[in-house]
Amino acid sequence: MKQKTKVNAEEGKQEIVITREFDLPLALLFKAYVEPDLLEQWMGTKVLKLENKKHGGWQFETTDPQGNKHRFNGVIHEFVPNQTIIRTFEMEQTPFPVQLEFLEFEKLTDDTSKLSMHIIYRSVTHRDQMLQLPFAQGINMAHNRLQDIVNREMVSKLK
């Protein structure tokens, strides 16, 4: 399958760019970012607050598989429908500093669109740490999954 999402993280820089092309008209893609009930569905998060306007604020809450709640929040700096969202992003109760996000929405054809997320971190180290998080958590999960499969096979062999 073609990998639709691209991450550009240049060595030694404190920024990344995530780009993705969607089989969706521009208006529908943008709607996914502004309507709380739709956002909740695709982000798998609870929307506590979402003020889609300049100087507005947002706050989301996710519950992990262990039942722990994690909150995220930020401020919206610019909101241009079907075009731009500029906002800050912060994970509450963590040592990670706030990051700045530039989201650009673009029409490709009547049925396709493109999103580019330009994220700026406080330092190169902070950027690398954020990039590593899914990896560090992933090696745990991958090994657990592997262990599950091995265990299941052992049990079925014993039967």
Next chain:
Amino acid sequence: MVRYHFSCDNLIWEKTAEIFAQSDGCIYICSQIAAYMELRRDVFQAIADPTRRAIIALVALQAMTPTAIAENFDSSRQTISKHIQILTACELLSQEQQGREIYYHLNPQKLKEIADFVEPFRNMWDERFNQLESIMKKHKSNQ
């Protein structure tokens, strides 16, 4: 002979020196490859242990002292300290002295060697955006 070692690098140098002594060029290159495989195996063995993986996941969030790391486990402080030692020997963790305390943090350079560590990050976003696409397609046809 079974030799327990904490150091990945020493092992490589020992192996290289051993073969270098009786070497011609080809054997030397072969030994380099063997040494590299050995190093990779060591790192993978280091992360094969569930406690060590849990330590990696912990320090990925923030640099921690050995005491703070040990508080997250039921095992003895000594056991955890041994795990930290192995992770440090394989350079997955690095030490940093801050005042009287030693802090351990994840070494991004090493992670880059064992895997493309950006890939899980990209994957996370890819899955999220796939979800967005399918939910919005359903939303569109419901309208």
